[in-house]
Amino acid sequence: MDAHGVREKFIEVANRKKILAHRCIKCGHTMLETVMFCEKCSGSRFEEIELEGSGTVVTYTIQAVAPAGFEDAGSYAWVVFKIDNASIRASGFLPGVKEPKDLPVGARVRVAGFDPHHGLLLEKV
Numbered sequence: 001m002d003a004h005g006v007r008e009k010f011i012e013v014a015n016r017k018k019i020l021a022h023r024c025i026k027c028g029h030t031m032l033e034t035v036m037f038c039e040k041c042s043g044s045r046f047e048e049i050e051l052e053g054s055g056t057v058v059t060y061t062i063q064a065v066a067p068a069g070f071e072d073a074g075s076y077a078w079v080v081f082k083i084d085n086a087s088i089r090a091s092g093f094l095p096g097v098k099e100p101k102d103l104p105v106g107a108r109v110r111v112a113g114f115d116p117h118h119g120l121l122l123e124k125v
Contacts, residue, residue, distance in 0.1 A: 014114035017053045022046035053111030055081035092120035
Protein backbone atom coordinates (compact mmCIF):
# COMPACT_ATOMS: atom_id res chain seq x y z
CA MET A 1 0.00 0.00 0.00
CA ASP A 2 1.39 3.43 -0.89
CA ALA A 3 1.71 6.28 1.64
CA HIS A 4 -1.60 7.83 0.55
CA GLY A 5 -3.39 4.50 0.99
CA VAL A 6 -1.89 4.01 4.47
CA ARG A 7 -3.02 7.51 5.48
CA GLU A 8 -6.55 6.88 4.22
CA LYS A 9 -6.71 3.55 6.04
CA PHE A 10 -5.41 5.19 9.26
CA ILE A 11 -8.12 7.86 9.02
CA GLU A 12 -10.81 5.26 8.32
CA VAL A 13 -9.77 3.22 11.39
CA ALA A 14 -9.49 6.35 13.60
CA ASN A 15 -13.01 7.35 12.62
CA ARG A 16 -14.08 3.96 14.03
CA LYS A 17 -12.32 5.00 17.28
CA LYS A 18 -9.41 2.58 16.87
CA ILE A 19 -5.67 2.71 16.13
CA LEU A 20 -4.17 1.10 13.01
CA ALA A 21 -1.05 -0.94 13.83
CA HIS A 22 1.27 -3.53 12.30
CA ARG A 23 2.14 -6.95 13.66
CA CYS A 24 5.41 -8.42 12.40
CA ILE A 25 4.73 -11.67 10.58
CA LYS A 26 8.20 -13.00 11.52
CA CYS A 27 8.17 -12.41 15.32
CA GLY A 28 4.67 -11.14 16.20
CA HIS A 29 5.83 -7.78 17.61
CA THR A 30 3.20 -5.01 17.38
CA MET A 31 4.10 -1.46 16.30
CA LEU A 32 2.34 1.60 14.93
CA GLU A 33 1.62 1.31 11.22
CA THR A 34 4.19 3.94 10.25
CA VAL A 35 7.22 1.63 10.60
CA MET A 36 8.99 -0.04 7.69
CA PHE A 37 11.03 -2.60 9.66
CA CYS A 38 10.34 -4.48 12.88
CA GLU A 39 12.22 -2.93 15.80
CA LYS A 40 12.69 -6.40 17.34
CA CYS A 41 13.79 -8.64 14.44
CA SER A 42 14.19 -6.23 11.45
CA GLY A 43 11.48 -8.10 9.54
CA SER A 44 9.73 -6.16 6.81
CA ARG A 45 6.47 -8.08 6.41
CA PHE A 46 3.48 -7.08 8.51
CA GLU A 47 -0.20 -7.73 8.92
CA GLU A 48 -2.51 -4.83 9.71
CA ILE A 49 -4.33 -4.98 13.01
CA GLU A 50 -6.73 -2.61 14.74
CA LEU A 51 -6.12 -1.79 18.39
CA GLU A 52 -8.70 -0.39 20.76
CA GLY A 53 -8.38 3.39 20.70
CA SER A 54 -8.37 3.88 24.45
CA GLY A 55 -5.50 4.29 26.86
CA THR A 56 -3.81 6.07 29.72
CA VAL A 57 -2.14 9.49 29.49
CA VAL A 58 1.63 9.26 30.07
CA THR A 59 2.54 12.85 29.18
CA TYR A 60 1.20 15.90 27.35
CA THR A 61 1.93 19.46 26.36
CA ILE A 62 -0.71 22.15 26.90
CA GLN A 63 -0.90 24.79 24.23
CA ALA A 64 -2.65 27.68 26.03
CA VAL A 65 -2.12 30.12 23.17
CA ALA A 66 -2.92 28.48 19.86
CA PRO A 67 -0.29 28.89 17.14
CA ALA A 68 -1.10 30.07 13.62
CA GLY A 69 -3.43 27.63 11.95
CA PHE A 70 -4.86 26.38 15.26
CA GLU A 71 -6.78 29.51 16.30
CA ASP A 72 -10.05 27.58 16.04
CA ALA A 73 -8.86 25.13 18.70
CA GLY A 74 -8.44 27.47 21.63
CA SER A 75 -6.51 25.86 24.45
CA TYR A 76 -5.61 22.20 23.82
CA ALA A 77 -3.20 19.44 24.77
CA TRP A 78 -1.03 17.26 22.58
CA VAL A 79 -1.27 13.95 24.44
CA VAL A 80 0.90 10.83 24.48
CA PHE A 81 -1.03 7.82 25.75
CA LYS A 82 -0.29 4.13 26.27
CA ILE A 83 -2.77 2.10 24.26
CA ASP A 84 -4.74 -0.44 26.30
CA ASN A 85 -3.70 -4.07 25.82
CA ALA A 86 -0.63 -3.09 23.78
CA SER A 87 2.95 -2.12 24.54
CA ILE A 88 2.88 0.94 22.31
CA ARG A 89 2.09 4.61 22.71
CA ALA A 90 0.33 6.98 20.36
CA SER A 91 -0.31 10.71 20.39
CA GLY A 92 -3.21 12.92 19.55
CA PHE A 93 -5.00 16.24 19.88
CA LEU A 94 -7.28 16.87 22.89
CA PRO A 95 -9.21 20.17 22.81
CA GLY A 96 -10.39 22.06 25.88
CA VAL A 97 -7.39 21.45 28.16
CA LYS A 98 -6.34 24.71 29.80
CA GLU A 99 -4.22 23.64 32.78
CA PRO A 100 -2.69 20.47 34.27
CA LYS A 101 -5.64 19.82 36.61
CA ASP A 102 -7.78 19.35 33.46
CA LEU A 103 -5.73 16.32 32.42
CA PRO A 104 -3.67 14.59 35.11
CA VAL A 105 -1.11 11.97 34.07
CA GLY A 106 -2.90 8.63 34.34
CA ALA A 107 -6.20 10.03 33.03
CA ARG A 108 -8.11 7.92 30.53
CA VAL A 109 -8.53 9.03 26.91
CA ARG A 110 -9.86 7.46 23.75
CA VAL A 111 -9.80 8.14 20.03
CA ALA A 112 -12.78 10.24 19.00
CA GLY A 113 -11.96 10.25 15.29
CA PHE A 114 -9.70 12.03 12.86
CA ASP A 115 -9.79 15.76 12.22
CA PRO A 116 -8.23 16.73 8.85
CA HIS A 117 -6.73 19.87 10.39
CA HIS A 118 -5.62 18.61 13.82
CA GLY A 119 -4.99 14.89 13.23
CA LEU A 120 -5.90 12.11 15.64
CA LEU A 121 -8.66 13.57 17.83
CA LEU A 122 -8.93 12.39 21.43
CA GLU A 123 -11.54 12.76 24.14
CA LYS A 124 -11.44 12.22 27.91
CA VAL A 125 -13.17 9.07 29.12
